[in-house]
Amino acid sequence: MHDKHTELLQQLTQAYTARYAGSQQSHARSLRVMVDGISHGARTWEPFPVRIRAAQGAWVTSEDGQQLVDYWQGHFANILGHNPREIVEPLLASLQADYGLQTGLPEEQEITYAEMLTQATGADQVRLTTSGTLATMYALMIARAYTGRKLVVKVGGGWHGANPLALKGVSHSGSGYGGVDSAGVSAAAEEEILVTRFNDSNALEELFREHGDRIAAFIFEPCPSVGGFVPATKTYMHTARALTERCGAILIVDEVITGFRYCASSATSLYGVQPDLATYGKIIGGGMPIAAVTGRRDLLALTSDSASPRVWFNGGTYSAHPLALTAGIAMLQTLKERQDTLYPALSRRATELRNRIEQVFADRGVLARCSGAESPVLGAGSLASVYFPLQDDLAPQGPDDLNDPRLCDVVLREQVLKLGLLLAGVNVVHGLGALSTEHGDREFDVTCEAFDRIALQIKGMPRRQ
Template identity: 30%
Template sequence: MSTKNEQLFLQAKKHIPGGVNSPVRAFAGVGGTPVFIHKASGSKIYDTEDNAYIDYVGSWGPMILGHAHPKVIEAVKQAADDGLSFGAPTPFETTIADKICEIVPSVELVRMTNSGTEATMSAIRLARGYTGRDKIVKFEGCYHGHSDSLLVKAGSGMLDIGEPTSKGVPADFAKHTITLPYNNPDAIKECFAKWGNEIACVIVEPIAGNMNMVIPTQEFHDTLRQQCSEHGAVLIFDEVMTGFRVGLGGAQAHFGIEPDLTCFGKIIGAGLPVGAFGGKREIMQCIAPTGGVYQAGTLSGNPLAMRAGIAMFEDLTVDGFYDELASKVDYLIDGIQAAADKHGIHLRSNKLGGMMGFFFVKDGDTATPQNFDEVSDCDIDAFNTFFHGMLERGIYLAPSAYEAAFMSSKHSQADLDATIKAADAVFAQMAQ
């Protein structure tokens, strides 16, 4: 790793806790020094010494059109010329809201926020206000941002009240959060049998992207929908990662499930800071100013993000866009899997649309992990070796074995072939 990155990291630590503004960037999970980026274009990011990396992080998902897409950049430049923020309504907010409601049938009304964390936090407050109940259900291994109610893990028993996973979260908050194993329909039924009339909502990543990528069964989602409907609980799909990513209609279109509320993330602003939550009119009308559930944000729906999003959606809605994205993912995953098999590396993978995940399973494990415990049981050291080997060869993956990877429309055949070739070389070393 270059001494330039080490110098920059040292400098950053002087006035930024841990030298980073979001923990995963610190490379704590994989070891070594983070790469400091100063620009990006298309499928590539460039460090401060102008070394190029083929990027499969894509700012954690939103760069579906590649970095610095000319049309999006032009839209942002024009928006900036007109002023950065007004704290007043603009017609661009309406255009994005109309577009989201047109694409996602379960969303009848939508409210903009500034981040995915704000979206999930607000959706939960709304569900509590709408139902008049306090308890919420989440799943082990799903991440919904860093609000207090959600930084909770399961208690000692499977059906137990949660415990905080972060200091600073009062145990009183945690006692309202029930954490269940992901992808387990029976646990959902047991939970509702015990607490059904106290549960305000269930929040779930319909495809997990924060324990690497785990695609649950159809039965899991059918059970969730059925139990929430039966007991009057609000079903919240956190599509911050999957929305407009695994397909135009998101994971809910893939599974044919209609959630009551959906949360979206920075992809709707083409990578600028933005989030949103929306859903059934009856529920969304409980939000201020039409209802008693308070939620606000000076920069919500800011014109830069809205105009960037409008430009991006023009490309996303072109016929065949997602088919092409998925075929690139298929080619890449198939190529990397073949290389792993050739060298006797125990690799498993998941993929859907423009999203993918790799698991280095332990010797003897044949199945792809289905939940957080199985992901945690993977060979993290093997992933870390793979990560650094790929980084040295100019391939940038998420610096954690617990994160998914993302494809953009700008990844070329040459990029994919170079990535497979790099993986083959790393696997050859790992097999020695």
């Protein structure tokens, strides 16, 4: 880390500690009983995370009483903002009707939800579970059982949860992706998980030429979050479909983030591609814990009690929880009813914010860009990231570019920017995050003022590690 990074981080840390003293006290308490004081690695940062006591719309309120414009939005799940009435009211009605806590029995809501999800995505069938991690794990188990093969291809930087079948090539080493990322997984993971570059069709073709008859599945996200939400090109998506079909491998598209984010369906539907299996989470639960594996009938048939061999997909005690179904139905219905206006409005607002942020940095003489911008297939979308290229002509294609310290100043994005914006009343992840329908003019003004403050502080700072 450059000395000037260290100096500014020390200044920001001191100011942050003073501003969020209550959160610091809570963090000290949490460390006594929780590993790192949290329940998810993405919810903490140095020197300690902000703890909140309320959330509404585009805003969260910290324990310290600080109001923050929030672009994390429940791990990008809250497309309608925090605690929207469209979701909260049905949940309250369920509880008031003596219905909502776990029963452990099948119910009609489950059928309704499954019908809505399959109709929206064009899938034959669905199996529900409780998290995106489990959904991707089950999808890969199905693919390996169906093909009788072991090799899994994934994108460098791609995150499919703490899924032992895909825990390789998640973290950037400084020179690239490729290593196994967790202790405790099978030693075979090193050989059985193959890592490729996102949006590099030539690399993907070469990998399939060499290993095609042993590949069980290719799993990837249409817009990797650590890749600045840069979307897959149409060529890459169709190459993935063609190669998997040719080699008899299963195409799994991880839509946990992108599902229902760009339209009231899957992101892949906009490419004109139907994957063999897809995984969903986040938005489809309306803020409640639910996830899904959707896909071909013959593949999901392997999860049946009568299948032989059988993929043991039992989902978990809280699979298809009544309140999760209530919230999920309300969310899917709302998005379907409002899709003609909601998605275009989100895209317009996201474009406006990206342009304003880039102009703020340009006015201060700081080289910064917003990724996740207009795509020929997905449009503008409502996911974005701010990054600091070392050269003006960088055209990032995904995680390999945006997380390479030889190409971008990762410390500025992930540490300096994070603390600087929190001090000015804005919470971001990977430089920005996700817009909701509740982010409007007031929120944009606060956001751009916050970016202007941090731009002044980093002006002229060498951007290298």
